Amino acid sequence: MEASRKVARQMAAELLERDSYLEQLATYLRRAVSGQGAVVVVAGEAGVGKTALVQQFLPAARKVARVFAGACDPLSTPRPLGPLVDMAGSLGDEFAGLLSGDTARHHIFRLFLDHLTSSARPTVAIFEDIHWADQATLDLVRFLGRRVGIAPALLIITYRDDEVGTRHPLRVALGDLATSAATHRVVLPPLSEAAVHLLAAGSGIDSATLYHRTGGNPFFVTEVLAAGDSGIPANVRDAVLARAARLSARAHSALEAAAVIGIVVEPSLLSDVFGPATEPVEECVSLGMLRSKGGVLVFRHEIVRETMLETLLPQRRKELHGKVLAALRAVSRPDLLASLAHHAEEAGDATAVLEFAPAAAGHAASLGAHREAASQYARALRCADGLPLETRADILERRAYQCFLTAQFTQAIETHERALECHRILGDRRKEGDSLRALSRILWCTGRIVESGKRAREALALLEQLPPGHELAMAYSAMSSVCMNSEDAEGTLTWGARALELAQRIDDTEVQVHTLNNIGTIELLRGVSEGRQKVERSLELAHHAGFEEHVGRAYIHLAWAAARTRRFEMMDRLTAGLEYCGERDLHLWRYWLTTYRSRLELDQGQWTEAADSAAFVIHYSQGESMSRVPALCVLALARARRGDPDFWPLLDEALAHAAPTEQLQHIGPVAAARAEAAWLTGNAVRIDAETRPMFERALEVRDPWTLGELAYWRWRAGLLEEIPSGAAEPYALQIAGRWARAAMLWTQIGCPYEAASALLDGDEPALRQAHAEFERLGARPAAAIVARRLRELGVRDIPRGPRPATRAHPANLTDREFEVLGLIAEGFRNAEIARRLSVSAKTVDHHVSSVLAKLGVRSRTEAAREAGKLLNNAHLS
Amino acid sequence: MPRYLVERTFPDGLAIPMTEQGAATCRTVVGNNTEELVTWVHSYVTPDKSRTFCIYDGPSPEAIRKAARRNGLPVDQIVEVNVLDPYFYR
Numbered sequence: 001m002e003a004s005r006k007v008a009r010q011m012a013a014e015l016l017e018r019d020s021y022l023e024q025l026a027t028y029l030r031r032a033v034s035g036q037g038a039v040v041v042v043a044g045e046a047g048v049g050k051t052a053l054v055q056q057f058l059p060a061a062r063k064v065a066r067v068f069a070g071a072c073d074p075l076s077t078p079r080p081l082g083p084l085v086d087m088a089g090s091l092g093d094e095f096a097g098l099l100s101g102d103t104a105r106h107h108i109f110r111l112f113l114d115h116l117t118s119s120a121r122p123t124v125a126i127f128e129d130i131h132w133a134d135q136a137t138l139d140l141v142r143f144l145g146r147r148v149g150i151a152p153a154l155l156i157i158t159y160r161d162d163e164v165g166t167r168h169p170l171r172v173a174l175g176d177l178a179t180s181a182a183t184h185r186v187v188l189p190p191l192s193e194a195a196v197h198l199l200a201a202g203s204g205i206d207s208a209t210l211y212h213r214t215g216g217n218p219f220f221v222t223e224v225l226a227a228g229d230s231g232i233p234a235n236v237r238d239a240v241l242a243r244a245a246r247l248s249a250r251a252h253s254a255l256e257a258a259a260v261i262g263i264v265v266e267p268s269l270l271s272d273v274f275g276p277a278t279e280p281v282e283e284c285v286s287l288g289m290l291r292s293k294g295g296v297l298v299f300r301h302e303i304v305r306e307t308m309l310e311t312l313l314p315q316r317r318k319e320l321h322g323k324v325l326a327a328l329r330a331v332s333r334p335d336l337l338a339s340l341a342h343h344a345e346e347a348g349d350a351t352a353v354l355e356f357a358p359a360a361a362g363h364a365a366s367l368g369a370h371r372e373a374a375s376q377y378a379r380a381l382r383c384a385d386g387l388p389l390e391t392r393a394d395i396l397e398r399r400a401y402q403c404f405l406t407a408q409f410t411q412a413i414e415t416h417e418r419a420l421e422c423h424r425i426l427g428d429r430r431k432e433g434d435s436l437r438a439l440s441r442i443l444w445c446t447g448r449i450v451e452s453g454k455r456a457r458e459a460l461a462l463l464e465q466l467p468p469g470h471e472l473a474m475a476y477s478a479m480s481s482v483c484m485n486s487e488d489a490e491g492t493l494t495w496g497a498r499a500l501e502l503a504q505r506i507d508d509t510e511v512q513v514h515t516l517n518n519i520g521t522i523e524l525l526r527g528v529s530e531g532r533q534k535v536e537r538s539l540e541l542a543h544h545a546g547f548e549e550h551v552g553r554a555y556i557h558l559a560w561a562a563a564r565t566r567r568f569e570m571m572d573r574l575t576a577g578l579e580y581c582g583e584r585d586l587h588l589w590r591y592w593l594t595t596y597r598s599r600l601e602l603d604q605g606q607w608t609e610a611a612d613s614a615a616f617v618i619h620y621s622q623g624e625s626m627s628r629v630p631a632l633c634v635l636a637l638a639r640a641r642r643g644d645p646d647f648w649p650l651l652d653e654a655l656a657h658a659a660p661t662e663q664l665q666h667i668g669p670v671a672a673a674r675a676e677a678a679w680l681t682g683n684a685v686r687i688d689a690e691t692r693p694m695f696e697r698a699l700e701v702r703d704p705w706t707l708g709e710l711a712y713w714r715w716r717a718g719l720l721e722e723i724p725s726g727a728a729e730p731y732a733l734q735i736a737g738r739w740a741r742a743a744m745l746w747t748q749i750g751c752p753y754e755a756a757s758a759l760l761d762g763d764e765p766a767l768r769q770a771h772a773e774f775e776r777l778g779a780r781p782a783a784a785i786v787a788r789r790l791r792e793l794g795v796r797d798i799p800r801g802p803r804p805a806t807r808a809h810p811a812n813l814t815d816r817e818f819e820v821l822g823l824i825a826e827g828f829r830n831a832e833i834a835r836r837l838s839v840s841a842k843t844v845d846h847h848v849s850s851v852l853a854k855l856g857v858r859s860r861t862e863a864a865r866e867a868g869k870l871l872n873n874a875h876l877s
Numbered sequence: 878m879p880r881y882l883v884e885r886t887f888p889d890g891l892a893i894p895m896t897e898q899g900a901a902t903c904r905t906v907v908g909n910n911t912e913e914l915v916t917w918v919h920s921y922v923t924p925d926k927s928r929t930f931c932i933y934d935g936p937s938p939e940a941i942r943k944a945a946r947r948n949g950l951p952v953d954q955i956v957e958v959n960v961l962d963p964y965f966y967r
Contacts, residue, residue, distance in 0.1 A: 612939070
């Protein structure tokens with residue numbers, strides 16, 4: 001029969017040339033069963049057969065493992081955690097309950113992870129079409145990706161790689177996953193010309209033309225062959241339409257209704273919308289447009305559905321959406337809110353949009369899908385003309401906040417200004433003041449410092465005229481924050497005291513958290529010991545009260561202080577902060593933490609790690625975020641110190657970003673980095689111009705470390721005679737001529753490059769030591785400078801020095817991780833390793849987990865065995 | 878993708894025999910390079926085999942270094958270069 005031949009041909013197309021990929025999947029499954037889990041990313045263009053591949057793989061998987069499958073929706077605002085909602089049925093009632101309730105997101109993530117890792121049977125979880133994923137799902141994928149390597153679990157994700165550009169949110173998730181040894185990539189190619197030839201046999205269609213037109217895309221090829229001898233359509237859309245043209249009018253109409261409903265069509269919903277549909281559906285199924293699967297109907301391919309949607313006349317489409325809306329609203333499930341809002345907008349039903357979109361936004365926000373929440377609020381606003389101004393202002397404020405959380409700063413600022421308009425018209429000074437204060441924060445993040453200060457002061461002026469309350473207290477705290485960021489210690493403390501006094505009076509935890517953070521941070525930066533306690537206290541209070549964003553802020557400030565004052569023992573807190581922010585969708589906070597981590601790594605001589613961290617921030621952070629600036633400096637310095645090319649453009653970009661802010665905290669490090677780069681390349685004459693403005697500012701502000709570093713470079717350039725008072729000790733010692741003491745202090749602090757640089761002013765033995773150390777670090781330009789000095793002293797036999805280690809690290813372990821592995825292999829416990837390497841136990845734990853994951857093993861014993869193999873190989877090569 | 882010239886020094890002399898083992902070594906090197914999106918174009922070797930000048934295409938100097946590390950190869954200096962060929966001017 002005609003139909004069965006078509007279906008057979010379809011299946012043949014799906015099976016051709018996929019054997020090697022099925023084998024790969026089988027291998028990963030085998031390893032997962034034995035406890036070595038993995039993430040498999042299946043990429044390919046639309047219609048290339050990713051779903052088909054997964055479907056073919058499933059029977060084999062089901063023999064040895066439990067399988068959970070879910071997919072993402074092609075909606076502009078998909079359901080948050082859509083795939084999990086799909087899987088909820090098989091995961092158990094407890095799970096389904098969690099997803100619709102108010103559960104904190106990280107609990108959901110952990111519970112799902114438990115399901116994957118702690119069952120007796122191995123598990124396969126499938127997330128399809130994640131190019132459409134909402135933010136919460138992407139975070140879940142990243143969360144799982146890092147933890148699945150040592151579990152008996154296989155996570156398979158599919159996506160359309162032709163729809164994911166460099167700025168697509170999926171890129172971050174994929175980039176993250178790619179760094180793990182437990183991630184594998186399978187890229188499905190289109191069919192070869194030979195395969196197309198095979199399929200076209202006996203169809204009367206010229207296979208060369210067919211291959212040329214379709215590019216070997218299996219879906220397209222099958223469509224054309226199914227349409228028979230009506231010629232080869234110019235594109236996929238026409239091919240689908242050609243096939244659909246064979247449907248009866250009624251079946252065609254039913255198919256349109258199904259397209260509007262979605263990829264998965266429940267028969268009861270279809271009959272609500274369309275009317276009795278049994279026969280039309282049968283026709284669609286037999287013609288291969290729809291498939292029946294476990295009680296629901298599924299489009300043979302999303303491309304079919306998309307095509308049917310496109311060809312619907314606008315009026316009819318609106319009508320259908322209206323019918324779907326009417327049918328769905330009877331069911332009350334939170335995960336349907338996104339769909340309801342979508343159908344409401346497509347149906348042109350403004351009232352319904354206003355009913356569902358804000359609720360959908362709230363639900364999305366609670367699950368950490370902030371990008372989706374922002375879009376839903378935007379949708380509500382599109383229909384908000386008839387709303388009372390107060391309600392509109394409320395939605396605007398909420399959208400602004402969601403945009404801020406997702407670093408969509410331009411939209412956040414614009415939305416705030418619209419909200420401000422509303423408050424002004426309504427004469428609501430309290431809300432106007434609060435909105436100005438919130439706007440001031442966002443302006444700071446984009447580097448518009450002057451405006452940020454202005455808004456904060458405007459907010460204060462307004463709110464001081466009203467009876468005191470939360471908004472006024474926050475405005476005081478905002479002033480304290482403005483002072484903190486401008487390094488005005490006195491201002492921070494004065495405003496902070498006022499904020500705290502009011503906060504205690506009205507018992508306001510948020511203000512206390514915010515203010516304590518500001519005061520503690522400025523104290524930390526100045527080296528006052530109580531500062532750290534205050535920031536930690538702020539963190540604790542915030543954590544207790546559920547102020548996630550303020551916890552993130554506390555972590556960032558700890559990282560900032562650690563980086564500036566070179567307190568490497570605080571790196572623990574940074575790791576903890578990254579963990580916290582990663583679990584909770586605080587992306588912007590994560591970029592800041594990573595940027596500070598890159599600085600800490602650079603300063604400890606871990607240049608490879610530093611370059612990686614910096615590159616991550618530079619690549620993925622939005623152009624507007626100030627977190628790029630330190631990262632650009634770090635990457636530039638890593639290159640300049642190694643003698644690698646391409647660092648001046650980075651430094652120029654950093655300066656362009658930082659200069660308009662006029663803030664020492666941003667520009668100071670750039671000036672110092674540019675001075676160092678100039679010196680390393682023999683251009684010390686530039687140091688004066690590069691450092692003068694910031695040096696003068698540092699003198700006013702009196703921050704020891706910034707002052708010290710800039711003074712040091714000016715001194716090297718011969719521009720400084722005396723040490724400015726208050727400069728940080730190692731720099732002060734160096735300028736005073738006590739280079740040996742300075743070198744020792746740098747070594748104590750943990751900065752090998754600075755320690756070697758200190759020896760540059762020393763005698764011949766010191767210079768030789770510096771040369772050896774620079775060679776060890778791979779610092780060629782500095783080594784060359786020392787060599788030159790030695791020659792000037794008349795020294796002839798300058799050794800090449802010990803070569804930098806050229807061990808092969810096949811598992812891509814960093815030097816530090818390789819060290820830790822060696823110690824594990826010798827049988828040392830973590831506490832002992834921590835002692836030997838002079839780091840904290842927590843840092844060692846972190847390295848150990850990383851080593852286990854990269855080697856793909858589950859225990860120290862297995863790791864030790866791998867170590868033996870690696871060391872043997874290193875000796876042979 | 879920028880092109881880089883990488884200078885390397887082999888104190889004991891570089892030894893890649895013209896045998897199956899040598900070919901296997903080259904294949905491993907190429908394989909490791911792809912993990913970092915780095916392509917080895919070709920190399921110039923001094924007669925005494927103590928120094929090489931290798932031409933690579935790669936996304937960044939860091940990628941070149943990582944690939945080198947995977948392959949156990951030393952890196953003395955990385956310079957960004959563009960090709961200049963007398964034939965271009967025909």
